[in-house]
Amino acid sequence: METRNLKACRPCSKAKVRCDPGPTDACHRCHRLGKDCIRQAPKAHSAKKNNVSSDVGRLERKLDNVTSLLTASQRYMEGFGGGHPSPLPASEVPDVDTLQDETTERILAGFNQRISLFFPFVVRSPPLRASDLRTIKPFLNLVIPAIVCEDSSAQVAQALRARDYWMEHMIANGEHSLDLLQGFMVYLGWVQILPPHPRAAQINNYIHLLEAQVINLDFYGETRSRIPGTVFSYLRVFGLDGNGRNSRSLEELRAYLGCYYLVTLVSLCLGEKEPMQYTSYTDECCRTVKEAAQCESDQYLVQLVRIAHMAEKIYRAVQYHEVDAPTGLAPTAMGIRWLQRELQQLKDSFVCDFPQSAILLLHYHTLELLTYRVALERDFETANLSNYPLTQIDVLCSCLNSTKSLFDALFSIPINIYFQIPYTCWTQVGHGLAILSRLLVHHDPSGYWDREWAQQTISFDGVVDTFALKVEDAISHARAESTSIPPIFMHIKKRAALWKEAHQMRCAAMDRWHQEQAQTSSSTGGDGIPDVSMEDLLAMGPIWNLFSL
Missing domain, CATH: 4.10.240 (CD2-Gal4)
Structure with missing residues (x-):
């Protein structure tokens, strides 16, 4: 016995x-x-057995909290129309082929002047006429008018035709081409303004499809052919690689770099998948585009790619996703200090005009959040808090200040360009809101983190209300200028109410937990906290993914 x-x-x-x-x-x-x-x-075994009831209680409270958040999200989706039917029946879609060349030329000019200004990875260089674009790049010819067109019915028709086109050619037929890569990159780049609006899970599918185009076009073969001693390197030396890899055009290089930037930023901000890997070939593409200096926007392009590269470094350095990544607070603290120096050097290198400079600043503070949010992870807290409390509090304070700076940068962006900002920027806003909510309800068992001070430093409701007012101003400005208003922006008030409701539910759950602790003499430490992890928050796409329903 x-x-x-x-x-x-x-x-x-x-x-x-x-x-x-x-x-x-x-x-x-x-x-x-x-x-x-x-x-x-x-x-030791008996103690663990005695804690079963407290573990069950902790999981029940966490499940209740997650359920309440998802319930709020479901109510929002039902109010908005969760089925997302096609805006127009197929029989009522107008014929967009009747667009005159003059109209198409005006649309293309608007794309170059207002839209690609913030996403310089698809540039018409040399400029193509409307008739040439229709013949050479049929998919891009569908997507650009869907983004720029100011006639709402024509925009809906164009968007539906673009969607049907890529579904047929990319999925049904398995085709790949530069036109499909560029067109789908623009499609995803402004997916928030294209009807019908995507669900959160679809964004993950989209970034996989985009990266698949890069794979099928054999851009990754460039990296393999540069590894000494491989079959691919010998084929390249003797000119037998068969894909003309030595003669990639600047247009192709920009498209490849755009895919890297878009997939990396969206993946990390939404927590959907791992970022693309920055390779020596990626670095070579940046140098080639920068040295050629064919377009004025190429300098801004390189800076965006460097930001995406830094985001990937942060992911691999402090998020513990590498197989042999070090554990414990000391390696994490050293990694954060190293990343802080790298971030400052990156910020000092930014050179561009306003308003792109404001967009870069938004990206910069997102990089800080990706670095500092590790302090919110439970493993970071429980394993090291008793030995190094000030280190974690320092990181939490830096995270809070960076969150405040991110929204200050957002509110400094002129309202007249709100509807031109690409989807990558809006994912950063949703990511910032998720982290802000997490910070303001964060519980520190040691008592070092002051929630009241944090809430006085930056108000969640205040940030959401300010953003909603900014969008309202942007809508009023667009109406005064007789420019189109993307339908999704008309629902920001409803979305703002959802954000505040979800945050208030988490605050109420935390307050109930504190009351329960005050009424009982037993102490369960941090195990009974009715909280959710960063992974839980980022996975709640219907709440935090700004425009995905």
Whole structure:
């Protein structure tokens, strides 16, 4: 009976195998392998058994909190029209082929002057006439008018035709081409203004489809052919690689870099997938585009790619996603200090005119949030808080200040360009809101983190209300200028109400937990906190993904 009550010995427990009694004091396995059979006291197992009820309570409270957030999201989706039917029946879609060349030329000029200004990865260089674009780049010819067109019915028709085109050619037929890569990149770049609006899960599918175009066009083959000693390197030396990799045009290089930037930023801000990997070929593409200096926007392009590269570095340095990543606070703290120096150097290198400079500043503060949000992870708290409390509090304060700076940068962007800003910027806004909510309800078992001070530093409701007012001003400005208003922006008030409701639910759950703790004499430490992790928050796309419903 006594033997059954003992825990497995330390070697068997570490190996996660059954520990059977042996012929001596050592267990059967340790006796056979000649290992030191170190017995573990039974009280450790008993203590864990006694905590089952508290663990169940913790999970129940967390589940209740997550359920309440998802319920709020569901109510919003039902109010908006969760089924997302096609805006127009197929029989009522107007014929967009009747657009005159003069109209198309005006649309293309508007795209170059107002839209591609903030997404310089698709540039008409050399400029193509409307008739040439229709013949050479049929998909891009559908997508650009869907973004720029100021006639709402024509825009809806163009967007639906663009969607049908890429579904047929990319998915049904498995085709790949520069036109499909560029067109789909623009499609995803302004997906928030294209009807019908995508659901959160669709964004993940879109970024996979975009990266698949890069793979099918064999841009990754460029990297393989530069690895010494491989078959691909020999084929390249003798000019037998067969894909003309030595003669990639600047247009192709920009498209590849645009895919890297877009996939990386959207993936990290929405928590959907790993970023694309920055390789020596990516670096070579940046140098080639920068040295050619064919377009004025190429300098801004390189800076956006460097930002995406920095985001990938942060992901691999402090988020513990690498197989051999170090654990513990000291490696994390050192990684953060190293990243802070890299971030400052990157910020000092920014050179561009306003309003692109405001967009870069928004990106910069997003990089800070990606760095500092690791302090909100439970592993960071429980493993190291007692030994290094000030280090975590320093990181939390930096995260709060960076969040405030991010929204200050957002509100400095002129309202007249709100509807021209690409989707990558709006994912950063949603990401910032998720982290802000998490910071303002963060519970520190040691008592070092002052929630009241944090809430006085920046108000969640204040940020949301200011943003809603900015959007209202942008709508009023667009009406005064007789320019089109993307339908999704008409629902920001409803979205703002959802954000505030979700945040208030989390605050109320935290307050109830504190009251329960005050009424009981037993202390469960941080295990009973009715909180959700950063992964939980970012996974709630219907709430935090700004325009995905």
